[in-house]
Amino acid sequence: MAAAVVREFSGAYPGLAGSAAFIDTISLHEEKRFLETLDSGLRMVEEEFARIDRGGGKTFAGSIAFKLYDTFGFPVDLTADLCRERGVTLDEKGFEEEMQRQRAQSREAWKGGEVGVSDAAAAELSRAGISVEFVGYETFSAAARVASLFRDGERVREAGADEEVDLVTDVTPFYGEAGGQAGDRGTAAGEGTRLEIVSARRPSHDIVIHRAKVVGGTLREGMVLDLSVDGPTRRQTQANHTATHLLQAALRQVLGTHIRQAGSYVGPDKLRFDFTHFEAVSEAALRQVEDLVNETVFAVRPVDWEYLPHEEAVSRGAMAFFGEKYADVVRMVTVPGVSMELCGGTHVGNTGEIGLFRILSEGALAAGVRRIEAATGPGAFHQLREEADRLHLVAGELKVSPADAVERVRRLLAQVRALEKDVQEARRRAARDLVGEVMSKAREAGGVLSVSAEVDPMDPASLRELADAVKGKMKSGILLLGCREEGRCHLVAGVTADLTGSYSASEIVRKAASAVGGGGGGRKDMAQAGGSRLENLAEALDSLWSWVPKG
Template sequence: MFTDDDDAFGLWRKVAGLGDDRILRLGEKDNFWAMGDTGPCGPCSEVHFHQGDHIACAEVAAGRACLGPACECDRWLEVWNLVFMQFNRDAGGTLAPLPRPSIDTGMGLERVTAVVQGKASSFDTDLLAPLLDRIAALARKRYGAGAEDDVSMRVVADHARAATFLIADGVVPSNEWRGYVLRRIMRRAMRHGRMLGLTEPFFWRTVDWVTELMRGAYPELAPERQRVQDAVRTEEERFAETLDIGTQKIADWLAAHAGAGERVVDGRFLFTLYDTYGFPMDLAEEVFQDAGWRVTDATRAAAEAEMEAQRERARAGAAFGAGDDTEAAAVYARLSAEVPPVEFVGYGTLTAPARILAIVDAAGGGARRVGEAEAGAEVEMILDRTPAYAESGGQVGDTGTLTGRAGRGQVLDTYYRGSKLVVHRVRVAQGGFHEGEDVAVSVESPRRQGLRQHHTGTHLLHAALRRVLGPHVTQAGSLVAPDHLRFDFSHGAAVRDREVDAIESLVNEQVQADTAVVRMEMDRDEALKMGAMALFGEKYGDRVRVIRIGEFSVELCGGTHLERTGEIGLLKVSTEGAVASGVRRIEAVAGPAALESVARKEAALREAAELLKIGPLEVPKRLQKLLEEQRALEKQLAELAAGQARARAEALVASARQIDGVAVVAGRVDGLDPDGLRAVADTLRDRLGSGVVCVGSVLDGKVSLVVAVTKDLTGRFHAGKLVQEVAKAVGGGGGGRPDLAQAGGKDPERLDAALELVYTLVTRAGGRA
């Protein structure tokens, strides 16, 4: 506990019955928590468990005594922490009492389990040991036999559990926020699987093991098992493809940097390979080294610097909004602790009187509390009450006007900072505002009506999706804007056109029925018992708001809605497609936006009909005929090109030279892209039976090269190394496997000389052999 925290000392003695010898007073470094140099803070108490003196300790090894709970060794395991959040520290270091102190407490379930079961590590408990046994059996390894393998098995076990729960809860692999974390977790586990020798997809199997192990405490896992398995398997198979993509990206990079004097890899590119394409850095290093490039300590430092910058952006985005720095986060944290929760009155009115509680200058991504704002300023205002809806639950924030005694401003947006602080971004149009001033807030009515139409439309769309596609459909993300909606949902297959039509028809049937949209407030458990859907990503209190639309839809929702479904007028689906593994996205428009969409499509259809000089309803049939004619012509063209390539290949076979008993063909087939060139190289290799092939092509001013070596000669000639040398002659670079490799270049004029170089390279390599 903190050295000056006499209250905690007394409570630990009285309530826990601990003797003085078991209560340690430590300084600010160990037992005073703060979120930064400024902001909320307070003393903390930590509960430590002594695991035994048999565990190694660096202090003891150095001839000194173990420092007990303050030591860095593993003899003492922290299992519980209680932070007494009672002060606010200003820039001068002064501590002032918080108006509403609180206790932040957390106990580590796995650490407590290890203590109760008498295990030295969480991985030895019955929470994780069964997973490790399964993974070891699959990899034909023994857990505990080797440190490196043990680490890989622990990574796979831990990440398997995390991935299973995340996907079951609705998170999907992506490159943003939660999905980005999930993808990184999964790919890290898959890479460690490869390090264990698991070259075929394996991670999807762990879903069954996790489900079996945890289903007693988490029965909701079992119904999601197949969906989770499908999502993991798809991501795993895509990761295998990522290896191919990453290799190609490296080849492109090598070609672009062929003229570099110092052949050292750029660490920023190494990071991009890992961050954007999921290509493991250690594997990238091997590919670069095979191509004759060096990965230095400076390369790794640059890549790590980019990685750390990414982490900082993620940490900032998770606190009080993306882009906020630590100082800004502290400002909003203080305001959250100081000002009372805003009273939202916007369900029943679009105008309301309010009082300005705080004004923040958030220019440049920072945050500074100011007492007033003059004309021309753009600031964030915190009010005591508001009719403006703050962005949440997928619905964008309201806009409107703010009017004071001497000022008028435009409310540009309304959103949360943190989980509780509602702010209004205001541009002061005239006069000015100051803290404590009484103002009038007015929400832009037509825009709010568009939001209501699209939010109620989203509920109808969600219910229709579940009816047409099945009850497995759950929300994976949404956007409700005044002029359109976007809805992401879990579904493992493509949605057919007739299914989209059925979904749209179901929604519009409800619109035509003009069903009442009923709002209710009730206990959360009661709402769930009546079948209300609780959506992933939303946090609900004990009392919840329920939106019921007849017998068609019941959802927990805090958004703004219509009085009756008929006010939607019309809903039209705009697009539907895949956005990630196991996740589809449907976009739609409602009300006036839907009518405008229909009008635009009809105008486009009329224009197409006029161009074809036919009636609008004949357009599909005419287009089908034109496409068939085009495909026939493309087929004829492809056959001609293939015939020419075969003829050229035959001519090249006839020109083969014998070098030390090896048949070598080097020639050019201009006008072919890399795929066509590979096909020619494969044909030549097959015709030779045994030999070395190098073909080049110029297309759109760029050189492509392909080298192929028959299997019986790969011990003497390496296609990847040969193509690197040939590519240098045309100002390019590349690489590849011993039997097949490709490269690019920028100097077509030197292609003939480069191809002639092949014979010299084969002679030289044959001589070394």
């Protein structure tokens, strides 16, 4: 299908032909993911049917139907069809109530709840024609006049000691939180007043609002303050921001140009980068990405920035983000030969200031979106130190040097696997020895040889092997075996080939599993299940007799 689409639309979209292989990969991945999701959803459906059977009810919970819809993408019509097949009524009213509740929550989230204090202040400042000049690209400090003060969204003229207010100045070196980068913090002082700037936000492109706590004196509109950004915090944030640009460039080089930023966080402690990709990134690829970033860090390349028309920046190859609105004139940040992005954030002067780059984790965020967390400089060093400390701890426990620890662990694991294999083989021999004992409990009813028995604790594989051996001994019949192991019940049902037209091991084991609060399934001739209600194992095993003809 993908090939046909590429052929049909390549004329209108020339880039499709070159991306045909990638489109095929994405299509196959999405099909596989859908089938996995479908399987998970069907398991949830079976668990709900088992709950209904146990309780003797006839209603499929609307909340479960909604969870199937919301989590697994199950259309409610599909759930309703499955219910009809089982003679169960779907609670459509309950489903609709859950749907309405989610819509209400979504609307509230979209509105952002109540308007924040900074947003209210920004709206009033905008109406008054007040704007703030940001000078933080060039300096960490600046003299500024207090333009406005707000307390709980209301404009005030002054604030005393220990009060917290929103402070707006005509000039600021503080970067206001925006574009994924955390806002600056620092201090301000002047005319006998001292402030702690606990955060800074940029609710609009020309407004920066400082959250300030008055430490001493009285803060008034019109007074002049010396604003100072916390240097170490800003420098580490800058290092993480530039590293994010290098990370995206390395991901595109290693994984492909389909990589696009889908979100980010840049703070002094770490960086978080969300990006479009269809599968987990391998350890080898992550190492390659990490190496590429560090190569650029150690090369001490300059980090340049300039203002230029948006169209010119894009024509020169600058990365622009889909859905983002840009002004006619934009700021372009460049690491020559490596990265070129439109960005309003703060950055280091050269890549050497990053010091060191270390990937901390990689994982799924949503369908088609992955997340990498990483650290630079001191954060990366501390992470390496923690890993080294853990290695020395393990080496000490093993009584070997750190250099020999990995090989020692490998030998120990090989020994453990060999012992586990011996234990499993011993259990299977013991299971085979139980065939005669199990067969002694067989009885014939209605012309069908049947056996239901609890056996000694064993793993599921051993229980299956025992069931196979009993089936072979029976020649013709049905069976249901169960055991308790490590806080769970294991169940296996079997039907000899000549009786699969009349009995289904899958149905037998599913009914038995409902008694122990579990689920399962399989083929007509062999099926397996499990549950956690150990006290109901006898009841589960007795369910076999409901399938056997009386007489």
